[in-house]
Amino acid sequence: MRKENQANLALAVSVLGVIGTAGQGTSLFAATLHHGFLAATIGGLADWFAVKAIFGRPLGISHRTDILRRNRGRIxxxxxxxxxxxxxxxxxxxxxxxxxxxxxxxxxxxxxxGGRERLIEAAVDILRHVASDVDSRHISKELAPYVIQAFHALPLEESFAELLDVLTEEPHADRIFNILIRMGLQLIQTQVFQDMLRENIASIRTEYEGDGMVRAFVLSFFDDEMIAAWLTARLEEILRSAMVTDDRRHREGVQALVSFVVSLRSDPSLYEALHRYKVHVIEHIDVESILFDFIEHRMKGNHPFWVPYVKELLNEKIDLFVHSESWQNRADRWMKDLAAEEVEKHHGMIASFIREYLNQKSDDELISFVEGKVHTDLQMIRVNGAIVGAFVGMALSLVVTFAERMWGL
Known part of the structure; x- marks a missing residue:
């Protein structure tokens, strides 16, 4: 049952009780009960009038009523x-x-x-939004001169020299030499090499025979195919033996390779050629277009390259925060200090907001708003007024009755 209905019921019971107990004799119980109902009725009516006077004009009485409307500004x-x-x-x-x-x-x-996922996704979305607003053409045009300058500053020649130094070290030199030998074994078996070998054999045979019949007679026992096959087999044998680490050919071959690399390392013309090639490549590279394509397709696009790296970085930082009490204390203090600064700076907005909110409401709306917030408590005042009035009325009735009898004695 609603509190207002309870208050109305209490008032109705009080009124009916007054009517029902009126003229029921002069017994102590009947008189006490009658005065209790009477006091409850008076208290209930008084509280009803008081509650109604706050929000309107009960019984049309305007004097000192309609308190909210008349005192709106002050309230x-x-x-x-x-x-x-x-x-x-x-x-x-x-x-x-x-x-x-x-x-x-x-x-x-x-x-x-779910804060980790929301935080990471929010950060990625913000960065995506920022990247989407980037003027790719303008940025690439601004960055191009710096990228070209960085290319010119690349120590390509020094890096190549360091690479040559690495190649002269024993394990690397052995591996490179063995790679070259395996390439040689594959090369001598190719059709191109065999054709070239036969051409050279035929040329040498012609030059060697000349006008000598004896030479021609001796060489007639060996055709070009036999000589090519023998030379191929001999080359394969030499190359395979050179792959054996303890073989003399292997040691001499590795040493020759190292000597070649060392001589190449000290050749200034090589570095000049590398420098010219670097300058030539830089001059013919359209750096601005490359940067524009990179920004459009790798920084923007549907799958920016930086997203996995950002997520990994944020996960690392979150894990560090979760497992670090000092970081948590720092965050706690920082946020509280920030809150204190904001409260100090904007505390006046609370009064302004409340005042503005209340000013937006008409008198009727404000009355309805306030009544809706305190309605239940005000109705309980009416209920309590009836109950307290009943007990006070009965108590006073008993006091008066006992006083009269004692006076009469």
Missing amino acids: MESLVRFSSDDLLSKKNIMDVVEREKIGELLVEYLQHR
Whole structure:
């Protein structure tokens, strides 16, 4: 049952009780009960009138009634001051903030409330939005001169020299030499090499025979195919033996390779050629277009290259925060200090907001708003008024009755 219905029922019972107990004799019980109902009726009616006088004009009486409407300005300012200076004062707000362990709350949110995923996705979305607003053409044009300057500053010649130094080290030189030997074994078996070998054999045979019949007679026992096959087999044998680490050919071959690399390392013409090639390549590279394509397709686009790296970085930082009490304390202190600064700076907005909110409401709307917030409590005042009035009325009736009898004695 609604509180208003309970209050109305209590008043109705009181009125009916007064009517029902009127003229029921002069017994102590009947008189006491009658005065209790009478006092309850008076108290209930008084409280009903008082409650109604706050929000309107009960029974059409205008004197000292309709309190909210007549005193709107004063009441509003009182509400504003109470809300901003007492209920939501700077001290009360910061007392609540200081009691909270914000660092632990952040850990709870990040670990068990889906905060990690939301934070990472929000950061990625923000960066995507920022990247989408980038003027690719302007940025590439601005960056191109610096990239070209960086290319010119690349120590390509020094890096190549360091690479040659590495190649002269024993394990690397052995591997490179063996790679060259395997390439040689594959090369001598190719059709191109065999054709070239036969051409050279035929040329040498022609030159060697000349006009000598004896030479021609001797060489007639060996055709070009036999000589090519023999030379191929001999080359394969030499190359395979050179792959054996302890073989003389292997040692001499590795040493020859090292000597060649060392001589190449000290050849200034090589570095000049490398420098010219670097300059030539840089001059013919359209750096601006490359940067524009990179920004459009790799920084923007549907799958920016930086997204996995950003997610990995954020996950690392979140893990560090979760497992670091000092970081949590720093975050807690930083957020509380920030809250204190913001409260100090913008506390006046509370009063302005409440005042503006109340000013937007008409008199009827404000009355309805206030009544809706305190309606239940006000109806309980009516109920309690009837109950208290009943007990007070009965108590006074008993006191008067006993006093009269004692006086009569």
